[in-house]
Amino acid sequence: MVTSKPKNWKVYCKATFKSLCAILEDWDTNDEDVVRITTRIYYEGVFSCGLGDSGLISKNALNDPPNRTDDHCFSPQFVGRYIMDNAHIYLTDYNKFEEIFVKSCTKIKVTKKENKQLSQFTINKRGQPYQVKVPTDKKYEKLGIELYKRPDGKTRWNTSQPTQDKVNYLQELLEYEKNFIV
Numbered sequence: 001m002v003t004s005k006p007k008n009w010k011v012y013c014k015a016t017f018k019s020l021c022a023i024l025e026d027w028d029t030n031d032e033d034v035v036r037i038t039t040r041i042y043y044e045g046v047f048s049c050g051l052g053d054s055g056l057i058s059k060n061a062l063n064d065p066p067n068r069t070d071d072h073c074f075s076p077q078f079v080g081r082y083i084m085d086n087a088h089i090y091l092t093d094y095n096k097f098e099e100i101f102v103k104s105c106t107k108i109k110v111t112k113k114e115n116k117q118l119s120q121f122t123i124n125k126r127g128q129p130y131q132v133k134v135p136t137d138k139k140y141e142k143l144g145i146e147l148y149k150r151p152d153g154k155t156r157w158n159t160s161q162p163t164q165d166k167v168n169y170l171q172e173l174l175e176y177e178k179n180f181i182v
Contacts, residue, residue: 007050013101014094016045020083021091027084032126035081042080045101046072052105054167057160059146060111065157070107071115073167074136075122079104081130082176106167109157110145117143123182132180137169 019041028034046052052072061068083090083100090097110118121139123131134142148160 007048009049009051009102009105010098012045012049013098016042016101017091017094017097019045020080020087024084024087024091027087029081029085036126038084039077039080042083043076046076046079046105049105051102052107054106054108055150055152056147056163056165056167057109057150057157058111058114058140059148059162060114061109062148062157062160064111067111067113068109069112069115071110071118072104073106073108074104074170074173076104077124078122078130078177079173082173085176100170103168103170108140108147108167114143114145130180131182132177133182135174135177135181137167137174 020038023034023038023041026034027038052070054073057068079100083097090100118139121132121134121142123133140147147163147165149163149165150157150160
């Protein structure tokens with residue numbers, strides 16, 4: 001049996017940081033193409049690094065293993081936009097960047113249907129302003145998603161129990177998000 005070595009998430013984090021620093025001089029929220037490629041760079045780093053298992057799973061995903069997928073609690077593209085708009089904080093201090101990168105990797109296991117529903121709380125279409133219909137910290141509640149959690153040290157989802165645990169949302173990101181709520 002071949003065991004794969006875990007990804008070194010720090011490689012992805014540092015490459016993402018360097019990429020965003022390199023494109024910073026072109027950042028223009030009025031240019032849809034610049035916004036799209038820049039935020040996709042951030043998304044790709046977060047999505048590909050393999051970090052972020054919160055140990056949380058929705059009740060529906062717990063009962064439907066073939067339809068499980070990961071939901072990034074913080075929309076990585078939106079976090080990328082936040083970072084670029086606050087480059088004076090996150091692109092001048094690698095440690096600060098690493099902190100928000102790690103946080104934005106946080107994932108909850110949900111069903112594919114729930115993931116699709118969660119994604120519909122934002123509008124990110126060409127020719128339209130970015131819009132948030134439901135604040136990040138209220139999305140699961142809005143859909144009535146019940147969360148379960150694996151006990152620490154356990155790897156199997158079938159050991160999960162109902163929980164009141166929530167993701168620790170970034171207050172500064174929630175404040176920034178208010179600019180886009182419709």
